[in-house]
Amino acid sequence: HRVESGGGVVQPGGSLRLSCAASGFPFSNYGIHWVRQTPGKGLEWVSFIRYDGAYKFYADSVQGRFTISRDNSKNTLYLQMSGLRAEDTAVYYCARDFSSSGSYPDFWGQGTLVTVSS
Amino acid sequence: EIVLTQSPGTLSLSPGERATLSCRASQSISSSYLTWYQQKPGQAPRLVIFGASSRAPGIPDRFSGSGSGTDFTLTISRLEPEDFAMYYCHQYGRSLWTFGQGTKVEIK
Numbered sequence: 001h002r003v004e005s006g007g008g009v010v011q012p013g014g015s016l017r018l019s020c021a022a023s024g025f026p027f028s029n030y031g032i033h034w035v036r037q038t039p040g041k042g043l044e045w046v047s048f049i050r051y052d053g054a055y056k057f058y059a060d061s062v063q064g065r066f067t068i069s070r071d072n073s074k075n076t077l078y079l080q081m082s083g084l085r086a087e088d089t090a091v092y093y094c095a096r097d098f099s100s101s102g103s104y105p106d107f108w109g110q111g112t113l114v115t116v117s118s
Numbered sequence: 119e120i121v122l123t124q125s126p127g128t129l130s131l132s133p134g135e136r137a138t139l140s141c142r143a144s145q146s147i148s149s150s151y152l153t154w155y156q157q158k159p160g161q162a163p164r165l166v167i168f169g170a171s172s173r174a175p176g177i178p179d180r181f182s183g184s185g186s187g188t189d190f191t192l193t194i195s196r197l198e199p200e201d202f203a204m205y206y207c208h209q210y211g212r213s214l215w216t217f218g219q220g221t222k223v224e225i226k
Contacts, residue, residue, distance in 0.1 A: 033215065035163075043155075043163065043206055045215035057213045060119075093162055104153045104210055106174070108162040 002094050007112030014084050014116070020077040020094030020109055028052075028072035031097035033105050034079050036090035036114075046092070047079065051100035062088075084116045120144055122207050122218035130226040137194040139221045141207035146187045151210040154183060154192045157220075158203045166205070167192060197223070 006018040020032070034046040047068040048057045056068050065083040070076065077094050091113050095105035121144040131137055141152075149170035155163040165174040167183035170190055180195040194201055202225050207218040 035217075042219045043157075043208075043217040045217065048213075048215065059214075095163075098168070102210065102213070104151060104165075104168060104208060104215075105163075106165050106168070108164070110162055 002096065002107070002109030004092060004094055004109045004112035007092065007114045009115045009117060010084055011118050012085060012116055015080070015082040016084065016114060018079040018081065018092055018094075018112060018114070020079075022075045022077065022094075022096070025096065027075040029100055031100055031102050032070065032077045033095045033097060034066075034068060034077075035093045035095055035105065035108075036088075037093070037111070038087075038090045044090070048097065048102055049077070050102065055101070057102075081114070084114075086116050088114060089116045090114060119214060120147060120209060120211060120216055122209060122216055124205075124207055124218035124221045126221060127219075128222045128224060130224050131197055132226045133197050133199055135197050137192075137197055137201070137223055139192040139194075139205055139207075139223070141185075141190040141192070141218050143188045143190075143209060147209045147211055149186050149190075152183075152185070152190050153208045155206045155208060156201075156203050157206065163206065194223070199225075 001024045003021045049068045067080040069078045091111040093111045095108040098106045123142045125140045152170040154167040157163040171183045
């Protein structure tokens with residue numbers, strides 16, 4: 001079970017932090033992704049963090065603006081977003097990876113909506 | 119970056135018919151990391167096929183996946199009402215994950 005939170009309306013150039021609280025599986029054993037979906041459109045992979053937080057990867061579209069992190073003691077994943085743009089408006093999903101170090105997302109949360117607008 | 123192109127964009131079929139969805143990669147990819155997801159309106163994506171041809175737990179056997187290299191296919195042998203949805207292919211490689219743009223399977 002994964003519950004995302006932290007979404008909302010933010011002005012262009014602003015910041016927001018998303019959280020994903022996980023339960024029902026050994027969180028610290030799995031890599032986790034953030035994937036977003038623009039309203040009415042397709043899926044876009046955003047970021048991945050390895051089970052121990054030692055490796056992090058980002059899509060070019062968010063590199064340098066977004067930071068993924070995790071707190072295994074709290075079973076929680078984070079996405080710190082800054083320099084937000086209108087094109088970042090989307091539903092953001094956290095999704096568990098099948099493995100610890102990166103393969104494919106297998107179970108997804110229900111998502112949280114981020115709207116970037118003045 | 120590997121680009122996945124899905125076709126057709128929309129597939130209009132009747133319940134009981136066979137659906138064949140295509141996913142073509144811009145370069146050869148490992149079958150181990152080719153997956154398919156189903157998404158219904160207002161819901162999160164659900165894993166259907168992993169490793170190009172293995173069904174995820176709980177997925178009925180009317181769903182099958184095939185392919186290798188650059189060409190992959192998701193087949194639904196006999197469409198049930200609950201199968202009408204969006205379907206996305208996805209691949210992982212070189213620390214990048216990409217999705218196709220999706221195929222909508224709609225009721226004719």
